[in-house]
Each structure stands twice: as C-alpha cells, then as structure tokens.
Amino acid sequence: MNGEKAGKPHIHLIGIGGAGLSAIATVLYQWGYTVSGSDMQSSMMTDLLARLGIKVFIGHRAQNLRPEVDAVVVSSAIPADNPEWQEALRRGIPVFKRAEWLGKMMAGKTGIALAGTHGKTTTTALTAYLLQEAGQSPSYIIGGYVPQLKTNAAAGQGDAFVIEADEYDHTFLGFRPNIAAVTTIEWDHPDIFPSPQALQADFEQFVAQVPPDGLVIGCGDDPVVRRVIRHARCRTVTYGLEAENDWQATGLRLNEDGGYNFTVLCRDETYRPALAGVEFGLAVPGRHNVRNALAGLIIAVERGIAPAQAADIIRRFQGVGRRFELKGEMHGVIVIDDYAHHPTEIRATLAAARDRFGDRPLWVVFQPHTFSRTAALLDEFAAAFAAADHVIVVDIFPSREVDEGRVHSRDIVTRMDHPDARYIGSLAEAASDLLERMTPPAVLLTLGAGDGYKVGEMVLKYLVSSEVMGPENEP
Template sequence: MTTSIVPLESLGRVHFIGIGGVGMSAVARIMVARGVPVSGTDAKDLPVMHDLSAAGARIAVGYDAGNLGDAQTIVAGSAIRADNPELAAARAAGLPVLHRSEALAATMAGHRVVTVAGTHGKSTTTSMVAVLLKEAGLDPSFAIGANVPALGVNAAHGASDIFVAEADESDGSFLNYRPLIAVVTNVEADHLDHYGTPEAVFASFDNFAALLPAEGVLLACADDAGARALAERTAGKGTTRVLTYGTAEDADIRLHDDGPAAVAVAIGAQTHALALQVPGRHNALNAAAAFAVAVELGVAPEAAAAALGHFTGASRRFELKGQGRGVRVYDDYAHHPTEVRAALSAARSVAGGRKVHVLFQPHLFSRTREFATEFAEALAAADTALVLDIYPAREDPVPGVTSALIADHLTNGRLVTASEAVDSVVAVAGEGDVVLTVGAGDVTAYGPAIVGALGG
C-alpha cells in the first residue's frame, strides 16, 4: 500500500473497474460531486450505476478494454482479477492503478478526517457518526460500506471540512488514510487469509494508531480486550492522545446500558440519556463511540445525545426485512463468530420470551476453517440454527472445508440446501418469533423470500 496521499487534482479522468461495489461507488460518488471526470464499469447493471450516470459519470456494463476511453487514472476494486481485460489494458498502457482506499484518501485531502476501524461494527459506527454530525448541522463528507436509510446514500460530499470514513483492515488498506480522529471498535483475529497470524493483525492496528498526529486522538473501546490493549500500547508511546469508551469503570466516556430504554453516556460529571432506535449492547457501544467523536469535534454533548436518536440503522445490520404470521424477519451481515453472537443477542432482546431462528451462511473457506468451532458455539444461542453451504466470494474451494465443520457441532440445527432453506425456516417459526438471516454472502436474498412464504 502507498505511504503518501495522491492529490485529487492530479488524477485527471478516473475510471473505476467494479464501480457497482458499495465501496467503489462511494468513492466515485464523491469524486463526481467534486467535479472529477468519472467513468466506470461493472459486470452487472446495478441500481447505483444509474445514480452515478444521472450524476454525470460515464457508465458501461460488462468489461472491455475499450471502456477505458481516455482515462488517466484507474481505480480497481479488490475483487477484480488480474486478467480483467480493462485492468490488463490499463497496466499495458502504463496507467496508474489505485486501490479503492488510495482513491478515497485522495478525496480526503484538506479535511479533518474521522476514520472508524475494527474487526466488527465499522459500518454501523461510521453511519452513526455521519448521521449524528449531519443532524448537529456539521454536514460532513462521508464514505460508508453500507447504505444508510437516515442518510439516503452511503457516500456524499459535504459542505464542511469534516470527512467520516469506514477504514477497512481486511487487506491492510486502512493504513492509506491520515486520520485526525481514529475510532477502534475492537481488535480480534480475522482475515488470516491476508495476515497469516493474529499477531500480524494486532501489529497492523498498531500501525494504524501510529498514523495519528500529535493533535489527534485514538478512541478505543475499553470493553474489548484487543482495543483496550491497543489503547494501552498507544498511550505508552505518548505520541497522540488516547481516550477509551465503554461500560468499564475506567473508561473515559462511560456507557450505562440497562436495556433498550435505559442507555446513557457519561462524560466528565455529566450523564446524557441516549434514545437509541437500534437494539443490542454492541450498538450502545457504537453509539458511545459516535458521541465521543462528536464531542471531540465541538458538538455540545446534549446535541450529540439527541442527534443519535435519528439513527435507524445501516443496511444489512440487523435490518428488518418484514413480517408475516406475527414472525419478524431480520437480516445481518455478521460473518465472524463475535458478530454472530452480537446479532443473536440483539435478536434475543427483540424477541423477548419468544424463539429465535437463524439461517446462517458461512463466508469464505479460510474463515470457516479457522473459526468453525467458534461459529457453532455462537449459533448455539439460537433456538434453531440452519446452515447453508459456504459462500466462496473471492476464494477457490479448499478440500475438506465445508459447512459441515460447523453443522456437525450443532445440537440445535443442521445443514440445509438452498432449495429447502425457506421452507425449513417457515416450518419452525411461530407467532412472535424472530428469524435472522446471517452472513456476508447472498443469504440476504432469503429474508424477503421468507417474509413472502410467511404471507407478509
């Protein structure tokens, strides 16, 4: 990854390969708003591409070397393979090829940058920060890895000098940003297909914190062992300010969470009630982080607390898909055991005394191999756990690695095929129950199908 920020004005005409992706379209949307000539392609004709076309981008469906036109800089999505005809043509022509994060970093120049990193909770926390600041009248630019109903989009060019962005650690690209405020929600072993070892993951977060200037601040979650350890190591270096947030007694921004209607955050001697519309302890912690960011940026604590009440969630983050026969169906992007536990905990709080049924799709062969037992332990919190085949994403199959590695440990569930999944869920769901579709793959499509089968 690069160590210097490429000036936006030096990019010229920018072509995005894979422009339909949520992260890629976010960067393209901001560049178009800032007057950069943008073109882009994707394998499928996606709704966001129509939005970009209407905003002034030149869009094509399908990959072809001719689509490059007179582009001067190329941005390639992480899912684009080396033999992609557009990428191959760009490299043959000697055009600079930027990672999405490098292109996003170019749009951040001259801004007070807030980045949100962590193994889990990045999209939700970034969304909360953006919604809070917008409600408080600061109008930030933002780029988020999920659509946010309260904002209408996942990225926008704002009028202020504040830029809020999700910082993805999965491939180390979060080291391309230069934040003034860095939030770290948690630090756990994940993405070992990239890092190799847990120690390498922890070291990358140390490098991320080291990007902060002397006048900057690291906001780390005191309730998470990995984030707390990062805060302690960073504070020991004395190069930047460190603040912690959470329910821990020694947290600088203290969260009080006694249930959905009794969440408050204390800073100094003052305690402020939070009227949150999203359930779960993890979301209360995310809200505490967003509150801390806003106060750091000069928002009055009372205004920050009130603004959080406008956050209704992010796409695929415990998102209600509908209901039928008294059964509520939610969808969640959770794809790590800790995330699955958090999603099921939120489902329990919503279900009350009724049952929770989960349809889980493992994401990546490598992650399934590393965490099969932990996934089974997390899924044990459901009354019924049905497991689909692995969603491979960017990976080729690994011999011996199947969803059975998880399902074989379950006493409350089993494997299901794609064709029987919907009927299997509907057969066990009773009035008042909660159904949760979980995973980072195409399992999200099952939610509406389940709602339809329930007659909703």
C-alpha cells in the first residue's frame, strides 16, 4: 500500500479522533483513498479531519458503515463488541488492527520508526520536521499535533516514512523499519504488559525486526535500552549525555529560550569533522529533550543532512502540542500543559520547569491516567512531585478502563511526603481552589494524558476577565 495505489478504496476507521487513527486517516486521504470514520465525541482532531473532507460520525452505530466500505481499521481502544466492528464482520468486510494497517502503509517506503516509553512523540515530530525542512518531503505519522507542521500526519513525496512506534497493544511489532530508534524503556501499560520483562521482550522483538542492512539507534544512558539493542541483527549506534555513547551531547548550558545549548561528540570518524565547531540549541526545555534531539540528529545525518543544517533546523523546532505547551500567561500566572502521565515523565517535566522558571512558585495539577497504571506505580507517583511547591491530584481519568475500586487518587496523596499536596476530585473544583490560593508570580502546570488540561483553560478564562487575583475573586 502506498500513494501509487490506483483507484479509491473506501477505508473506515473506528476511533478516528484518536492520535493514532486520525494520523492514518490524514495520510490515506492525501494518498487518494476515500476515508470515513467514527468517534465517541467531537474534538480538535475530528474537526480537522472534517475540514479535510473526511466524513466523521460522532457516536458508534452499525449504519455508519456505508455499503461501499472496503476495509475497516480499529483503534486499540475499541472493544470487539463495537457495533461498527460487528457490522463489518457480519458483512465480511476485512477488519485490521492499527499495527497491521500501519505495516501495510509503510511497505515500499524507507521506514523510520521511533519507539520508547518516554520521548517518542517529540522525537518523531523533530525527525519529521528535520527531514521536511531539509527538503526531503517525508510521509509521517506522529502521536501529537505539531503546530509548525500544522498537522500530526502527512503524505510526502519522498521515500522516507517517519512513524511513531507505539508499544501499546504491541502495535510496533507490525513494523519492519529500515531505521529504528529507542529512546527509553520503562515499565508502563500494565494492562498489556504484566511485568517489566514482558515489555522488554516486545522491544527486543521490535529491534530484531530491523533488516541486516538497517540501523538501530538507542539511548545509551538507559541501561535497559543498551541491553535491548543487542538483539538487533544490524548496525547499532548509541547516544546520550554519558561519555561511553557513540554520540554524546556535551557542554550543556541553559539558553535564553529556556532550553539547552550543547555540542556533539561522535566516535565515527565519518561524521566527526562535520560536527566540529557546530553549536546546537533547543527552544524546548529539559535535558531529556537534548537526548531526543540527538536521536533526530543521527537520523538526519544518516539521511545525508549536514550537521550544520540540522543544527539550524533543530534550533527552530518549537515542540509538540501537549508537550510543555504554553497555554497562556495572564496577571503574572503562566499556564503550561504537558502530557506527562508516568512518574519518570513527571520528574523530567518538573525539572524542565525549574530550568525555565527558576524559583518561581510551581503549582501542579495532576490527573492520573488509567486505574491499572495508577495501581501499578502508586509509590512512584507519590515520590514524583518533589520539585513542585503545590500539588493537586484530581480524579483518575479512566480512558479505556472501568473503575473496579482498587485504587483512588487519594491513595497517591496519602503516600506523598510533601508540604502542600491535596486531593480535589473535579476539574472545576481544582480550578476554583487555584484561583483562591494561587498568587502571582506563579507557574501552573497541568499534567496527564486525559482532559486535565481543562483546569488551566478554566483558570486562564477567569483571569482574562479578572483584574486582580485573590480570595475575593473565587468563581
């Protein structure tokens, strides 16, 4: 399957508003396929797809599956009893999981797959941006909206297909990329992987699927990644901040954008002369993003982009939606939203906030994501907020799960050794509490993969109509 395919088969996507399927829908539409889909609720992504010309149904119903549909693609979050899925089976229409379909889409392209428990979305976005700005016109599928690209996916004219390789539901095992990168490996998705060893086994299989003439790139600062990439059947390269890596970022220093400037050392004599004297800089904050930039840089030079040109493009990269995204600033309060929903991501995001904002009081609203993850990592969550001055934990966002009463957001708070941590269930009540207690100057950081970002939006909306913050202004 690729952009050369004749005719216009009709593909229907169930869960089309999600990050994964909305990207697939965009590329298919640009390749000339007829595309439709459904989702439980409208969103920014369903609105963008509708503006492209894709028919989007809100709600799942058997009648959404039009007679002319040739194939159905289902999101990992869709249960098998979904009425559209059942209707497809009744009519004999082929049904594909996301992994199967993505594998078909990559056929005939130079696949570049970026995987990892943390950092894969930003690294995929940066890689796509690098190749796009260097004139290589890649196709790409990213698990988040990239403002500079004005989309999360595109069908390019070049040979490269850059794709975020998601481990959830074993999705990335459907790929056979020419280049694979692994940013980090840490236990997550306990509803899919019952143990850290089960997750690691999937990553081992993923890197083993890269052909012998391919390349596996791994963050050597992560000991688990170092072990996993030994299972590759091709050339491997490590990167990171530590000296034993093949590519090392060194001389890190904060810049005026709140990110880091750095230089790069390389053991490979092929690239060493071109890297000499090249200064790299990032507008996105955090030492973790220096590592992410290194992965993108290695892919860029492997694709023939000069390090100096790559450095200029990396310096212009502004990041991904919901990844340390500035939502607004009003009356001395800066509101940032981040997708961090794992303890390691929370610590990295808080460290980045301290880098950028120094000692400015840091208020955090955290919305745990899924009951299974919260239960499995309860103590780790409780220990993740040391860099915050004030913490509010709201109710768990269930996503695809059902509350069985095993765990509650209060359980995180009761385990925390923190001077100001509290549980406030609803998003609206959390916003009210912030407006009552938070005084400028302050940074409000909303964390989580659900809809907790709405707290920041509520606070900003109120501040826009308010001249002074304080208890008398509680909504």
